Amino acid sequence: MKNLLLYTLVLVVCLSCKTQQQPSEDTLSIPGLIEKVEVIRDSLGINHIYAENQHDLFLAQGYCAAKDRLFQFEVWRRQATGTVAEMLGERALNRDIGTRLFKFRGDMTTEMNYYHEDGVEIITAYTNGINAYIEEVQNNPDLLPITLKAIGIMPEKWTPEVVISRHQGLLGNIRLELTVGRAVAAIGPEKTKKYFWFHPKEPILDLDSAINGELLSDNILGLYLAYRQPVRFEPQDVLPEYRIQETGMYTPSKEETLESSILDQLWIGSNNWVTRPALSANGHAYMANDPHRTLAVPSLRYWVHLSAPGWNVIGGGEPEIPGVSIGHNDHGAWGLTVFRTDGEDMYVYDINPDNPHQYKFNDEWQDMKVITETIPVKGSDAVTVDLRYTHHGPITHIDSVNHTAYAVKCAWMEPGGSPYLASLRMNQAKNWAEFKAACNYSHIPGENMIWADKNGNIGWQAVGIAPIRKGFSGMVPIPGDGRYEWSGYLPIVKKPSVYNPEEGFFATANQNVIPNDYELWDAIGYSWSDPFRGDRVEEVLGSGKPFTMEDMKALQIDYLSIPARQLVPLLLSLEVKDEMSQKAFAQLAEWDFRLLKNSSNAAIYVEWEKALINDYFKHFPDPEAEKVIPSIQLGKLITWLLKPELHFGKNGESLRDDYLLATFSSAIDVLETRFGNDIPAWQYGHETMKHVKIIHPLGNVVNADLQARLNTPLAPRGGNQFTPGATGRSYKQSHGATFKIIVDVNDWDKSIGMNAPGQSGDPESPFYMNLFDNWAADDYFPVLFSRTAVEGAKSEHYQLLPEKSEGK
Numbered sequence: 001m002k003n004l005l006l007y008t009l010v011l012v013v014c015l016s017c018k019t020q021q022q023p024s025e026d027t028l029s030i031p032g033l034i035e036k037v038e039v040i041r042d043s044l045g046i047n048h049i050y051a052e053n054q055h056d057l058f059l060a061q062g063y064c065a066a067k068d069r070l071f072q073f074e075v076w077r078r079q080a081t082g083t084v085a086e087m088l089g090e091r092a093l094n095r096d097i098g099t100r101l102f103k104f105r106g107d108m109t110t111e112m113n114y115y116h117e118d119g120v121e122i123i124t125a126y127t128n129g130i131n132a133y134i135e136e137v138q139n140n141p142d143l144l145p146i147t148l149k150a151i152g153i154m155p156e157k158w159t160p161e162v163v164i165s166r167h168q169g170l171l172g173n174i175r176l177e178l179t180v181g182r183a184v185a186a187i188g189p190e191k192t193k194k195y196f197w198f199h200p201k202e203p204i205l206d207l208d209s210a211i212n213g214e215l216l217s218d219n220i221l222g223l224y225l226a227y228r229q230p231v232r233f234e235p236q237d238v239l240p241e242y243r244i245q246e247t248g249m250y251t252p253s254k255e256e257t258l259e260s261s262i263l264d265q266l267w268i269g270s271n272n273w274v275t276r277p278a279l280s281a282n283g284h285a286y287m288a289n290d291p292h293r294t295l296a297v298p299s300l301r302y303w304v305h306l307s308a309p310g311w312n313v314i315g316g317g318e319p320e321i322p323g324v325s326i327g328h329n330d331h332g333a334w335g336l337t338v339f340r341t342d343g344e345d346m347y348v349y350d351i352n353p354d355n356p357h358q359y360k361f362n363d364e365w366q367d368m369k370v371i372t373e374t375i376p377v378k379g380s381d382a383v384t385v386d387l388r389y390t391h392h393g394p395i396t397h398i399d400s401v402n403h404t405a406y407a408v409k410c411a412w413m414e415p416g417g418s419p420y421l422a423s424l425r426m427n428q429a430k431n432w433a434e435f436k437a438a439c440n441y442s443h444i445p446g447e448n449m450i451w452a453d454k455n456g457n458i459g460w461q462a463v464g465i466a467p468i469r470k471g472f473s474g475m476v477p478i479p480g481d482g483r484y485e486w487s488g489y490l491p492i493v494k495k496p497s498v499y500n501p502e503e504g505f506f507a508t509a510n511q512n513v514i515p516n517d518y519e520l521w522d523a524i525g526y527s528w529s530d531p532f533r534g535d536r537v538e539e540v541l542g543s544g545k546p547f548t549m550e551d552m553k554a555l556q557i558d559y560l561s562i563p564a565r566q567l568v569p570l571l572l573s574l575e576v577k578d579e580m581s582q583k584a585f586a587q588l589a590e591w592d593f594r595l596l597k598n599s600s601n602a603a604i605y606v607e608w609e610k611a612l613i614n615d616y617f618k619h620f621p622d623p624e625a626e627k628v629i630p631s632i633q634l635g636k637l638i639t640w641l642l643k644p645e646l647h648f649g650k651n652g653e654s655l656r657d658d659y660l661l662a663t664f665s666s667a668i669d670v671l672e673t674r675f676g677n678d679i680p681a682w683q684y685g686h687e688t689m690k691h692v693k694i695i696h697p698l699g700n701v702v703n704a705d706l707q708a709r710l711n712t713p714l715a716p717r718g719g720n721q722f723t724p725g726a727t728g729r730s731y732k733q734s735h736g737a738t739f740k741i742i743v744d745v746n747d748w749d750k751s752i753g754m755n756a757p758g759q760s761g762d763p764e765s766p767f768y769m770n771l772f773d774n775w776a777a778d779d780y781f782p783v784l785f786s787r788t789a790v791e792g793a794k795s796e797h798y799q800l801l802p803e804k805s806e807g808k
Contacts, residue, residue, distance in 0.1 A: 026798035031135075032059055032128045033802040039064060041796035044781050045759030045767030048305040048314075048790045054118065055125045057308035058322045060800055062129025065302060069319045069761040070137065071147040072298055073130065074155040075231050075697070076320045080165030085383075086376040087153060088237055093383060096375045098227025099167060101387045101394040102408075105371075106415055111164055114416035114441060116424040126322040127158045134158070145762045147710070150242035150702055151233070163321055167227060169419030170445035171412050172344030173474075176527060178221060180205065181346070181476040183628040185213025195629045197636040198526040200512055203473035210479040211348050212402065220346070220397040220406045230294070235701045242702050269510030269529055270337035270737070271556065271724055273537055274450045274458040276504040277746075281546040284746040287452040288552050289326050289335025290737035292726050297696040297710065298761035298768075301326075301739040303753070305785070306427075313427040314785055316739050316755060318420055323427050325420040326741060328751070328785075331430045332453035333743040337508045339495075341446025341464035342525040343411035347392045347480030351403045359390055359405055362482040368395065392480055407480065411465040411489065416443040432459045432499060439463045440492045448508035452745050460506045460513075462495040466523035475526060490523035505541045509534035509724070530635040532562040532722040549750065552742045557778040558724040564593040564605050566638055567612070571660050580668050583679055595723055597685025597716040606684060606720055607671055610729075611663035612637065619659045620648075634722065685716030692717050692733040692776060694757060709763045715776035725778070738775060741783065749789045752780040 030037075035052040037060045042048065047064045051057035066073050078084045082099035085092040104111065112119035134155050137143045141154070148155065183192045189205035207213050235243050270291040277283045293300045302319035306312070315327015326335050349359035358365040369389040376382045388395040392409040399405070416422060425438035426449075435451045439461045442449065446464025451457075467474070467486040478484040496514050498506055510529035518524070540555050541547075568588055576582055584604050591601040613634060617626045641660070644652030674689070675682045684690050696710035719727040728735040738757075744750040756775030760767040774781065784790050 026796075028798060028800050029803045030059070030063060030129075030132050030800045031803040032125070032132060033800060035802065037800040039796075039798050039800065040790050040794045042784060042790060042793040043795045044793075045765075045770065045795075046303045046305060046314075046784075047759075048784075049307065050787075051306075051308040054308055054310060055121055056800075057125075057306055057311060058122045059125040059129035059132070061304060061306060061322055062126040062131075063133050063800065064129075065304070065319050066130040066133040068759060068765070068767075069298055069302065070133070070145055070155055071697075072761050073158075073320060074148065074153060076165075076168070077156065077158060077162050079167045079231065080162045082373075083376065084231060086378055087151070088231070088233070089378040090380060092231075093375065093377060094223055094226040095229065097385050097387070098223035098225075098396075100371075100373050100375070100385075101223055101396070102166065102227055102410070102413070104161075104164060104166065104413060104417065106413075108160060108164075111415045111418075112160060115418070115421040119424070122322055122424060123160045123163050127160055127163060131157045146242075146706070146764070147696070147698055147761070150238050150698060150706065152239050164418040164421065166412050166417055166419065166444065168318070169412065169417075170338060171228075172410065173340070173342050173525065173527065174221065174224065174344040174346060174408055177342075177344070177346055177475055177477065178216065179628075179630065181207065181213070182216045183625075184476055185216050186628045187624050191625060195625060195632055195636075196527070197633040198475075199528065200514060200516075201521055201524070201526060203475045203526045204471075205473065205476055207476055208479050208484075210350075210481065211477060212404070215399060215402055215404060216477065218397060218399060221408075223394075223396045224408060231697060233698055233701050238698065238701050242706055244701050244703055244707075271507070271509045271533055271537060271726070272335040272337045272448065272450050273505060273507035273541060274335075274452040274460075275541065275547065276458055276500070277456045279504045279541070279547055281548050282744075282746075284744050285452040285454070285456050285458060286547070286549075286552055286742065286744060287328070287333035287335055287450060288556055288742045289337070289450075290556050290726075290740040291326065291336065292728075292735055292737050293739075294735055295692065295694045295733060295738055297694050297699070297712065297757055298759075299738045299755055299757065301755060303755050303759060303783075305790070310428060314783065315741065316753075317423065321418070321421050323421070323424040325423040326739070327427075328743050328745070328748065329427060329429070332432075332435065332451055333745055334426055334429075334435065334449060334451050335741065336447040336449055338510045338529075339446045339448045339462045339464060339508070339513075340510070340525045340528055341466050342474045343444070343446070343465055343467060345392075345409045345467070345474050345484075345486075346477040347390065347407045347409060347484075348477050349390065349405045349407070349480040351398065351405050353403050356398070356400060356403075357388075360481055361391065366391070390480060406477070409486070411467055412444045414443065414465060414489075416441060417465070419444045431455075432457050435459070436461055436493060436497070442492065448513065450506060450508070452743070454745050457500055458506060459497065459499040460508070461493070461497040462514075463492050464495070465492070466490045466495065468523045470522060473526065487522075490520060494520060495523075503542065507534060507537040507541055509537060511535075530633055530722060532635070533724050533726060536560060536562050536724050549742065549744060549752065553752065553780060555724060556737075556740060556742065559595045559719040561593050561595050561605070561720070561723050563609065563634055563638060563722050564591075564595070567609070567641070567660075568593065568605065570641060570656075571608075571664060574657055574661055576661065576664075578665070580672060580677065580679075581665060584664075584668055587679060595684060595719050597683075597690065597718040599684045599718075600679055600682040602684035602718065603671060603675075603682040603686075603689060604667070604679075606690070608664050608667040609634070609720075611667045611670075612660075615663055615666065619662060620655075683716075685718060687714055687716075689731050690717050690720075690727070690733070691715060691731070692727075692736075694738075694772070712757050712769060712772045715773075717776070740780065742780070743783075748785040749782070751783040751785070753783040754780050 082096040272289040305314040315324040317325035352358040429435035442463035443465040511531040511534040640647035644656035757772035
């Protein structure tokens with residue numbers, strides 16, 4: 001509690017100073033407003049928006065968010081509309097083709113009203129608010145942030161189609177499906193099941209005889225993957241006066257490149273939990289959530305407080321969409337983590353040798369649907385492309401030599417597939433029944449939604465649009481000839497859920513949390529994150545200790561490694577002969593298994609853990625498998641190590657022990673090369689081992705002066721991908737929880753949160769990087785909700801007024 005109290009004291013002093021200095025007051029006329037809107041910006045940069053009606057509330061939210069995040073908004077708009085090549089040139093062409101190929105093309109009224117009964121009004125008002133600020137900038141280019149000046153781009157207006165784009169969502173498992181399909185084609189289904197960790201049920205992995213497995217090695221998902229990648233700038237995209245010298249060009253490291261691997265898709269997620277009043281020292285319910293996303297400047301989430309008749313909600317969400325996806329209102333609090341939901345399948349077709357625009361379905365040749373679009377390209381002529389579709393979905397690859405086509409069927413192309421937007425309904429929930437009903441509209445992503453209310457009730461509802469598959473698993477590509485069709489979708493409220501569990505808490509961390517007695521398995525997936533984060537959270541919450549807010553905070557940043565607790569005793573039961581390994585053994589014997597920065601024990605263990613995962617095939621060669629198995633999940637590997645005879649055979653224990661010692665020896669060699677032979681100098685958190693430096697999208701391609709303004713400092717970190725305080729597997733942290741929230745449900749102003757590096761995306765703003773140091777130190781800020789508390793913390797206060805009509 002010490003750090004939080006100190007930070008709060010400093011905040012109070014700062015607020016006092018700001019009060020004496022008179023917070024800035026302003027009045028702005030905004031087109032489209034009906035009545036006056038008040039905006040109070042607190043000392044941390046959070047906008048508290050007070051409106052007289054719903055329309056004005058969301059128009060003001062759009063205006064304020066665009067004002068803070070204009071560069072981010074313009075990049076999003078181009079991603080959503082398939083116009084990145086207009087900014088970056090020909091290298092972005094495949095991205096734009098993919099974006100247009102996977103564009104939602106249904107009825108927009110149906111789409112917008114799916115997210116809320118007033119969806120058309122809310123989303124339209126939000127885009128009008130964005131456009132009001134963009135128009136200000138267009139009329140006054142001095143308002144353009146330096147990030148847009150550096151690339152010579154003036155932002156353009158939005159439409160509701162931009163808001164409902166699916167491009168940045170956690171959409172499905174099509175990459176894993178193709179990876180598994182390639183593995184089955186190479187080594188067969190049984191050996192594939194040996195190396196992948198499928199559970200709680202066993203999937204059907206047999207490739208249908210109609211599919212030529214050898215052809216699966218083609219670049220089948222090139223357009224899909226291009227559509228899903230983050231935008232990467234190069235020096236030539238920056239105007240000369242802002243550009244880095246060619247000698248300083250940035251090349252991603254091997255470790256950073258690995259972050260996009262299939263293995264990382266299995267750990268990226270979040271933690272959340274809810275506790276009933278009986279578990280807390282003050283008799284209050286709690287909700288905690290720390291979603292793990294890509295670390296970015298500006299951050300991928302944005303705090304806001306929205307207050308109007310029928311609305312009073314605070315929390316964080318995607319800055320480019322209206323509402324709040326994680327937070328609380330007057331009645332309850334909610335949060336989310338990934339509940340892995342398989343909403344994508346790859347269909348493989350025979351195409352007509354006499355007509356390459358036809359595919360076979362139900363023993364008949366069907367015409368592909370064709371949509372022709374023209375894509376502007378910077379530095380060259382516009383490109384006209386034909387986008388092709390089967391009745392299953394977009395065609396991503398045509399093999400004209402082998403007369404084969406591949407399409408991706410996407411559940412998220414149904415109305416309601418825009419990520420997080422259905423949280424608009426949750427924002428107004430007053431109790432568990434209303435929250436659960438709102439969850440029934442939450443298609444994307446698949447999530448573990450949790451709820452805690454001021455009456456002491458807690459609940460969990462898994463959400464996400466889930467196809468029902470009869471007789472096939474969705475884990476390998478399937479023929480598109482009509483024999484493998486989805487049998488509709490499972491109603492979301494029939495996915496697993498609990499209400500007021502007798503344990504007094506419920507926690508999720510992307511691991512399998514499906515009850516054993518659940519029955520509707522045809523719509524449940526087979527691939528989950530390792531259980532270690534979730535096991536640790538449950539261990540702490542189930543301890544019987546009465547919890548305080550400080551305990552909740554400590555658990556959210558907990559760096560105890562359950563894998564270390566399981567593996568280190570195995571290692572220490574063995575004998576080592578070389579002196580350096582003996583010294584490392586002696587260190588580990590006194591260790592508490594916490595991956596703390598500045599810890600040599602953590603450095604030794606993590607380097608060894610990496611060797612165990614990365615070097616498995618060096619010690620147990622399987623040449624065919626090595627080509628198609630990206631890695632082995634640690635959860636599966638540990639089960640082999642704990643029961644070696646079941647996996648390694650007759651001499652299993654001896655083989656395992658040799659493996660443990662050999663990988664430990666190689667880890668010690670790495671550390672000695674990196675740090676020297678003084679073990680206390682082997683520091684986890686060192687800039688060469690575990691650190692964080694968040695880089696702006698332009699942060700490696702602009703000149704040194706601008707880099708210093710755009711990028712955060714370098715800071716030491718603890719933890720890894722398997723600790724509740726999740727910091728990823730890379731030594732340069734690239735994923736984790738920059739947004740955090742812990743809510744005291746019966747005392748809203750006692751809630752705490754974080755959003756690093758800051759609320760604003762404009763480096764000229766005092767709120768651009770003001771939160772980074774506290775985040776890197778695992779600290780929090782108070783999340784103020786009552787009007788009195790907000791008034792006492794204001795740093796800016798302005799009114800948005802309706803634009804006056806001519807002649808008045």
